[in-house]
Amino acid sequence: MPELPEVEVVRRGLESHVVGRGITRVEVTGARTARRQPGGPTEIVDRLRGRVVTGAQRRGKYLWLTFDGDHTAGADCLLVHLGMSGQMLVTTADAPPVRHMHARAVLDDGNELRFVDQRTFGGWTVVPLAEALDGTGVLLPASAAHVAADPFEPGFDALATARAIRRRDTEIKRLLLDQTVVSGIGNIYADEALWRSGIHGRRRAGALTLTAVAGVLDHARSVMSDALDAGGTSFDALYVNVNGASGYFDRSLDVYGRAGEPCSRCGTAVVREDFMNRGSHFCPVCQVPPRRSGARAGGRSVPGRSLPGRSVR
Ligand SMILES: [Zn+2]
Known part of the structure; x- marks a missing residue:
């Protein structure tokens, strides 16, 4: 897509x-x-x-x-x-x-x-x-008409959107993909934004701070903006084209499609897991997965560089 x-x-x-x-x-x-x-x-x-x-x-x-x-x-x-x-x-x-x-x-x-x-x-x-x-x-x-504002819109209210996300007691990634909550974030950029934020996609949104959720939305905008900068200029003047996910934007991706490759922040191998009939890609050290029981993730510290949005817990 x-x-x-x-x-x-x-x-x-x-x-x-x-x-x-x-x-x-x-x-x-x-x-x-x-x-x-x-x-x-x-x-x-x-x-x-x-x-x-x-x-x-x-x-x-x-x-x-x-x-x-x-x-x-x-x-x-x-x-x-x-x-x-x-x-x-x-x-x-x-x-x-x-x-x-x-x-x-x-x-x-x-x-x-x-x-x-x-x-x-x-x-x-x-x-x-x-x-x-x-x-x-x-x-x-x-x-x-049901589609919510996307993070690039002038009227996009990141704090109001973050509040709406936190009110829902489900996984943060599921909400990022819900077009009635925030639009335009697909599987690829959800994974990228969560990696930049140091948050695992299966964490419950209600258990994250407002700052952390707003941070994820900020990262979603910046990762998509970076992708646009990387791919938006490579077009022949008369050729308006879209090839889906596998094309010219790949260079800008840190975790999506990189299972087994080292995390560019800490070197740990990126993991792929099934989520909502798709693949989720994450670093198991930078983004500590919650326990499968649905209990909150523990407070493990992350080695290496500090993470943006890591104030979350
Ligand atoms: Zn990592």
Whole structure:
């Protein structure tokens, strides 16, 4: 799955190359691409044709285009589901067709926006904008109105989010992944943020201090910001792309996908364990696991450098 930094790179590409352009023609050929649209491919074509793209927006891992300068509740937007392998490519309209292309929008500058998706978990949906359920008044695609603010948003309140997390009596990592609590943090960056914080993902959120939980959110933002800096510049000007987790952002990862390799802080081998049907990666010394019974982790001290956010206990 693409994570927030990858989606933000796609958003920036769309902002540079698609915003300001009119849509002259639309084709949706993929059988699954329009499956979330009640009226199917025809409805997508009818509601996009003739529109002028005036915004490329994102909250968490949700990405959408807005049209005709109409950013009010009820106005149409195009919600782009990248799924596992979705790509939004901008090419010249006479470029040769590519495999796995399921939709395209011809633009009035001689280019076209292509939706390419090998594994077909993604798709396009035209939906009205609606107010976010979090009461902030932010407008989101109606089908994503439940999505909470992400740590990059100007209105993101880390302390309020940390309080909401602490009120829930469950594992901190489970809450970091809950898009109705905080959006945009996926499995990779949850592991990275917890490692930077020196907190094991199975620790109960209610047993951590407010400072510690706010620290995890801070680290989530900074690790994603670092990833964006590492990968956000490696794009060909006309190629707006997302390849999911295994691509160009790997360099910036300290624990994710590094089971058996030494922790870059203390040298202990990184461990992978199953969690929520995925893998969690952590350093067993820097991030002392809680006992499986659910009892609190003990107060073992950590050798080596002091850890940010280690005031937690
Ligand atoms: Zn370590």
